[in-house]
Amino acid sequence: MARQAVKFRSSKHNMDYVLLTVVLFLVGFGLLMIYSVSSYEAGIEHNDSAFFLKNQAQNTVVGFVALFIMIKFPYKELQRFDVLAMIVSAVLIVLVKSPLGITRNGASRWINVGITSFQPAEVAKIGVIIYLASIIQRLETLGRNIIRTPKGLAIVMVPPTIIAGLVYLLTSNLSSAIIIMGIAVAMVFVAVPDYKWFVVIGVTGVAAVTALVAYVANTDMSSSNFRMGRIMAWLHPEAYSTDKAFQTLQALYAIGSGGIWGKGLGQSMQKRGFLPEAQNDMIFSIICEELGLFGALAIIILFVVLIWSCMVIANKTVDRFGSLLVVGVMAHYAIQVILNIAVVTNTIPNTGITLPFISYGGTSTLFLLTEIGIVLNVSKNCR
Amino acid sequence: MAIKNNAGRRNMTVQKKKTFVLCILSVLTLLLLCVRVGYLMIFRSEYYTQLATQLHERERDIKAARGRIIDATGTVLADNKTVCTISVIHSQVEDPEEVIAMLCRELGLSEEYVRKRVEKYSARERIKSNVEKEIGDRIRNYNMAGVKVDEDYKRYYPYDDLASKVLGFTGGDNQGIIGLEVVYEEYLTGKKGQILTLTDAKGIELDGMGERRKEPEAGKDLYISLDMNIQRYAMQLAKQAYETKQAAGVSIIVMNVNSGEILAMVDVPEFNLNDPYTLIEEFQVQTVQQETTQEGQTETKQESKQDLLNKMWRNGCINDTYEPGSIFKTITAAAGLESGAVRLEDNFSCPGFIIVDDRRIRCHKIAGHGAEDFTHAVMNSCNPVFITVGLRIGVERYYEYFTKFGLRQKTGIDLPGEAGTIMHQPDKIGEVELATISFGQSFQLTPIRLMTTVAGLVNGGKLVTPHFGVKAVSADGTSVDEFVYPVSEGIVSEDTTEKLKYVLEQVVENGGGKNGYVEGFRIGGKTATSETLPRGHGRYIASFLGFAPADDPKVMAIAIIDTPQGTYYGGQIAAPVVRQLFENILPYLEEIGYQ
Numbered sequence: 001m002a003r004q005a006v007k008f009r010s011s012k013h014n015m016d017y018v019l020l021t022v023v024l025f026l027v028g029f030g031l032l033m034i035y036s037v038s039s040y041e042a043g044i045e046h047n048d049s050a051f052f053l054k055n056q057a058q059n060t061v062v063g064f065v066a067l068f069i070m071i072k073f074p075y076k077e078l079q080r081f082d083v084l085a086m087i088v089s090a091v092l093i094v095l096v097k098s099p100l101g102i103t104r105n106g107a108s109r110w111i112n113v114g115i116t117s118f119q120p121a122e123v124a125k126i127g128v129i130i131y132l133a134s135i136i137q138r139l140e141t142l143g144r145n146i147i148r149t150p151k152g153l154a155i156v157m158v159p160p161t162i163i164a165g166l167v168y169l170l171t172s173n174l175s176s177a178i179i180i181m182g183i184a185v186a187m188v189f190v191a192v193p194d195y196k197w198f199v200v201i202g203v204t205g206v207a208a209v210t211a212l213v214a215y216v217a218n219t220d221m222s223s224s225n226f227r228m229g230r231i232m233a234w235l236h237p238e239a240y241s242t243d244k245a246f247q248t249l250q251a252l253y254a255i256g257s258g259g260i261w262g263k264g265l266g267q268s269m270q271k272r273g274f275l276p277e278a279q280n281d282m283i284f285s286i287i288c289e290e291l292g293l294f295g296a297l298a299i300i301i302l303f304v305v306l307i308w309s310c311m312v313i314a315n316k317t318v319d320r321f322g323s324l325l326v327v328g329v330m331a332h333y334a335i336q337v338i339l340n341i342a343v344v345t346n347t348i349p350n351t352g353i354t355l356p357f358i359s360y361g362g363t364s365t366l367f368l369l370t371e372i373g374i375v376l377n378v379s380k381n382c383r
Numbered sequence: 384m385a386i387k388n389n390a391g392r393r394n395m396t397v398q399k400k401k402t403f404v405l406c407i408l409s410v411l412t413l414l415l416l417c418v419r420v421g422y423l424m425i426f427r428s429e430y431y432t433q434l435a436t437q438l439h440e441r442e443r444d445i446k447a448a449r450g451r452i453i454d455a456t457g458t459v460l461a462d463n464k465t466v467c468t469i470s471v472i473h474s475q476v477e478d479p480e481e482v483i484a485m486l487c488r489e490l491g492l493s494e495e496y497v498r499k500r501v502e503k504y505s506a507r508e509r510i511k512s513n514v515e516k517e518i519g520d521r522i523r524n525y526n527m528a529g530v531k532v533d534e535d536y537k538r539y540y541p542y543d544d545l546a547s548k549v550l551g552f553t554g555g556d557n558q559g560i561i562g563l564e565v566v567y568e569e570y571l572t573g574k575k576g577q578i579l580t581l582t583d584a585k586g587i588e589l590d591g592m593g594e595r596r597k598e599p600e601a602g603k604d605l606y607i608s609l610d611m612n613i614q615r616y617a618m619q620l621a622k623q624a625y626e627t628k629q630a631a632g633v634s635i636i637v638m639n640v641n642s643g644e645i646l647a648m649v650d651v652p653e654f655n656l657n658d659p660y661t662l663i664e665e666f667q668v669q670t671v672q673q674e675t676t677q678e679g680q681t682e683t684k685q686e687s688k689q690d691l692l693n694k695m696w697r698n699g700c701i702n703d704t705y706e707p708g709s710i711f712k713t714i715t716a717a718a719g720l721e722s723g724a725v726r727l728e729d730n731f732s733c734p735g736f737i738i739v740d741d742r743r744i745r746c747h748k749i750a751g752h753g754a755e756d757f758t759h760a761v762m763n764s765c766n767p768v769f770i771t772v773g774l775r776i777g778v779e780r781y782y783e784y785f786t787k788f789g790l791r792q793k794t795g796i797d798l799p800g801e802a803g804t805i806m807h808q809p810d811k812i813g814e815v816e817l818a819t820i821s822f823g824q825s826f827q828l829t830p831i832r833l834m835t836t837v838a839g840l841v842n843g844g845k846l847v848t849p850h851f852g853v854k855a856v857s858a859d860g861t862s863v864d865e866f867v868y869p870v871s872e873g874i875v876s877e878d879t880t881e882k883l884k885y886v887l888e889q890v891v892e893n894g895g896g897k898n899g900y901v902e903g904f905r906i907g908g909k910t911a912t913s914e915t916l917p918r919g920h921g922r923y924i925a926s927f928l929g930f931a932p933a934d935d936p937k938v939m940a941i942a943i944i945d946t947p948q949g950t951y952y953g954g955q956i957a958a959p960v961v962r963q964l965f966e967n968i969l970p971y972l973e974e975i976g977y978q
Contacts, residue, residue, distance in 0.1 A: 297420070314402045
């Protein structure tokens with residue numbers, strides 16, 4: 001019955017072009033910034049100032065191919081892959097510990113697939129979105145508020161938690177684990193009418209974090225571990241300027257020295273070796289340095305528009321599965337943007353999170369654009 | 384079915400509402416982050432910009448031009464010469480071979496030396512500093528990429544050894560080592576400037592990013608009272624005496640009696656200020672001797688070279704003390720007249736010696752001067768009379784005058800290393816000591832101390848501070864520091880001054896200082912011949928102190944000849960030096976209207 005209604009209302013001309021425009025702009029801007037940020041170092045290290053630009057351009061092309069496929073591919077077919085998506089994600093994550101896995105900078109996060117390599121954690125994010133959208137829709141069809149029963153909640157939450165656990169344990173990638181859990185919580189939050197539990201979880205979480213920070217701040221740091229050290233570095237970046245807070249402090253230098261108007265495109269000093277691999281997680285700081293406060297705010301506002309567009313699409317969609325897919329993607333973008341900017345501005349302790357569409361990175365670009373393709377596909381079926 | 388559907392709808396509405404809430408929460412969080420970014424980029428901007436700039440900039444100092452030293456005639460005695468520092472920037476060199484060849488050719492360096500530096504991977508490698516400007520300009524004109532020519536200042540003394548021990552010289556960082564260069568360091572030295580260049584994290588300078596310059600501030604010019612013409616002439620006379628008398632050294636000081644301004648200060652042998660680390664001939668002989676005696680002991684040799692340099696740089700006029708001898712009788716006379724122990728017309732008799740306690744002290748005239756009044760005793764420089772006067776004054780009073788005349792203090796001259804007076808402790812002075820002090824023996828002081836006190840006695844009782852520095856003027860002339868020196872008045876009465884001037888003029892007119900007489904001028908003065916310690920080696924110091932005009936003294940000169948060969952009497956060899964000096968400088972001073 002629901003399907004018939006959807007069919008009846010579907011129209012090919014309802015695709016959300018605002019979203020597409022914003023994404024195109026962000027991707028184009030990202031390429032520009034990657035060139036600006038990486039050209040100096042690339043010229044020295046790779047003898048080709050466009051080294052990173054070329055790689056990212058290839059990734060972007062692949063990403064757009066995926067985007068257009070997803071626009072054409074009926075998204076409802078994705079519902080069939082829900083459990084499969086979980087299994088595939090889990091297998092891929094486990095594969096990083098196999099001979100196919102690639103270890104860089106002490107962390108096994110990549111899988112070699114011959115011509116290229118990719119991060120299974122990125123696959124897991126989209127996998128979790130598909131799984132949850134599908135499973136929540138199915139539970140809702142089965143009966144009212146089944147999701148709120150312990151069994152229902154377990155069906156919804158256990159697989160994403162396992163995936164997040166695997167990501168954290170096998171690839172030492174805390175940030176991706178946080179994002180996966182964040183997506184899951186956001187989607188469940190949307191699916192159930194309750195606020196109370198989320199408020200309780202939120203307050204408990206905040207209290208726990210505060211307690212941890214207070215504990216770490218008052219502890220003798222000589223016997224500290226890696227993550228506690230990060231918290232200390234976050235609290236006192238100047239005191240850890242040569243090791244743990246090096247990157248953070250260099251990012252702050254970049255942001256602070258940008259001022260209101262910035263130094264102008266290409267004029268960053270921090271990208272000249274002071275902030276290593278600035279095209280990755282810390283690219284936002286160089287945007288601040290070169291384009292100033294206005295450039296930085298413009299980028300944040302573009303992300304606000306992006307998130308807002310997702311919300312509009314999600315709420316215009318009659319189909320619960322499609323709507324939840326869009327909510328998942330929206331949560332994914334929002335969490336990643338918020339965490340990235342919070343890290344770069346030293347608002348939270350440093351953890352490696354890329355800025356969607358702008359940071360350098362093949363796998364994330366591919367799947368972010370794939371997700372946009374899904375959202376656009378859903379938007380075609382809006383009222 | 385219907386219920387399910389309703390539930391589904393209701394939940395769909397809830398879902399929409401909660402999607403909206405989720406979106407609003409995200410947007411709010413992002414807006415909070417905007418505030419954070421804004422805070423960092425507006426309120427913390429200055430702080431982080433400063434830290435970042437410190438990180439990005441490499442600074443190179445620009446030396447400030449040191450202030451010049453200018454004499455009373457306006458002649459520049461210490462100047463700056465532009466020299467160049469040649470360096471290469473590895474990353475900018477395009478054709479290393481060409482650069483190496485050019486630098487070898489122009490700088491006369493070995494290829495090996497230059498190659499090592501050109502090929503070294505460093506931000507900036509210095510090839511050679513203190514290169515003549517001419518060569519530096521030539522190298523710059525090659526316009527070779529990566530070769531940098533920086534201009535720099537080096538101290539330069541146009542008159543080589545003129546007033547070498549007064550002016551002093553500077554070291555590698557243009558800091559004063561001896562002389563006025565040290566004392567007026569704070570005025571002469573400028574403020575260093577900086578070239579701030581942006582570099583990447585490896586310290587490689589970035590092209591086209593521009594550089595910031597903090598301009599150096601030149602030091603102040605020091606104007607001194609020394610008159611180059613007088614200095615030059617005094618040096619000529621000193622050299623002449625030094626050579627003809629084969630003396631160990633000759634010192635001449637010319638001073639303004641009333642202000643303490645020093646017009647000339649010579650201490651031959653002098654050295655070349657542009658080459659202060661090369662021993663002059665006199666000292667070289669000594670090294671050769673030492674080398675032959677201390678073969679194989681390189682360390683000792685090294686030490687002795689530094690010792691010899693220090694000896695060469697020593698200014699005998701202020702750094703060394705000596706027994707003043709008869710010139711000091713001026714002071715005994717002043718003390719005697721001031722205390723009333725003696726009057727000019729008092730009569731004495733000199734048998735050629737005097738017994739003090741159980742000691743027999745001889746007069747320089749063995750036969751004795753016979754009957755004479757005090758004026759003649761001064762003219763004759765009669766030891767027994769001065770001993771008598773000294774004893775009449777008594778130890779306590781004599782010591783009081785000694786102190787009052789400033790003899791126990793340093794003069795405070797604006798040159799480094801002034802030596803203090805070596806004097807008996809008051810409780811150790813017995814009759815014999817007092818007797819010897821009365822005619823200038825058994826204690827030591829510096830020539831400048833002696834001269835300053837005598838000047839105070841003949842100028843009406845003003846104890847001035849001898850000095851060179853007159854003022855320091857900033858390079859643009861906007862800031863002038865005039866130097867003021869302490870003067871203590873009333874060390875003797877006007878009456879004593881008048882009597883002293885009269886007696887000292889008599890010394891030159893008719894007494895032992897006849898050789899100091901200059902026709903057409905009224906000269907006062909006193910000779911001295913003192914045997915150096917240890918006695919009995921036949922080594923003497925001959926000296927003469929003269930001033931003019933005798934009735935209203937303006938200028939005073941002292942000539943001290945250390946260990947002359949042959950005749951060693953002050954009246955015979957030192958007085959003529961001052962005479963010749965006065966013959967030339969008195970008309971000159973009149974001409975320039977010197978007060």
